[in-house]
Amino acid sequence: MNHGRDLEQELFRFHFENGNPQNAVALLLRYQGENGGFRNMGEGHSAIPNGIDTSMAFQCLSEVGASSSDEVVQKGMQYIMDSYDHELGCWHPRPNERSKGWTDNPCAELVGFLYEYRDLVPEDFLKDVTEHAIDNMSTIHTSEEPRQFYFLEALSLFRLAIRIDELFKSFILEKLKKDIMEIIETDSSKWSTVYCAKPFFFASSPESPLFLPIKEHVIKSLENEISTQSENGHFILNWNTDEEGAKVWKSIWTMDVLKALKNHKMIDL
Structure with missing residues (x-):
């Protein structure tokens, strides 16, 4: 409370002092750009809304139980859909970093939040990005790099798994359980x-x-x-x-x- 950001201070009040969750929701509006994306959350860019900061913002929104009726959620969902690169089938994590294609961090995680607030998402769009998520997760460990290198991707897949429909949830979790001792x-x-x-x-x-x-x-x-x-x-x-x-x-x-x-x-x- 002496050195932390305003956002974590509000999250502390919510978790430890029975704080009002709407205070955290309202505070996140300060981190949201006009296009609905989020910036300055710690990962992507301090001034330009981007995919990875948006995924971090939705971690907070989900944490405090923000609903589809909250304007900040509605605008954020629209940004996620608008910023999807249909040609490459992915989201680009940072404004100065164009992906060559799908990367589970943050793409898989963003799909998870589309499921959490699916009443704001067209079913055909959700179906399309789900197929990309499932098709691409099998390539996560094809490299010779140690599996520890991929833990951020694994975390994004985990955040997708806890939100997606049951059939896909079991599929993803089984893969993660199989590899978990090599990931951690x-x-x-x-x-x-x-x-x-x-x-x-x-x-x-x-x-x-x-x-x-x-x-x-x-x-x-x-x-x-x-x-x-x-x-x-x-x-x-x-x-x-x-x-x-x-x-x-x-x-x-x-x-x-x-x-x-x-x-x-x-x-x-």
Whole structure:
């Protein structure tokens, strides 16, 4: 509350002080451009609305239970549909970064939010992007790169799975369960120093469908967050960024860890 962004402060009030969710919804309007897309959420661009910041904004909207009747959601959904590249069959993550085609981060995640607010989405469009999501997810691990390299894509697929219709949900989750031990980093010595998938990313709550297979690692990774917490309260970033980026991500990261600790009953409230 002393160093974090206004958005995480409002999310803290919502999760820990029975804050009004509409305050967070209203605040997100400040991050929304005239075209409905979001900017300055930490990933894409500070001034130009873009796909990856829009996916991050919808994480927050979903978190506080924003509905299809909220104007910010309606405009955001329209942006997602309008910004889809029908020729390449994808969304471009950043305004200065044109994809060659589908990448699960953020494309799969954006499809997930189309499902969450599907009453605002034409069925033929939803069917088309769903086919792209399912057809392309099988190519995620064809590279010789270690699977840890793909954890952001895996997270996007996970966020799609928890929102999509049951048949596809089971299909995606089975693939993730099969690969999960290769996606997450289980070496605790790397959690604070190497950019990697900490186990709790995939199970921020015991209700996560991926929790049981990695339960031991999830709890250990959260215990590590507690033991390495900085003196001023933020949780340690495991990658390098500039001063402004660090300020934003310390705020995001700290809120994410606090939510996970609360969900796993590792905070005395």
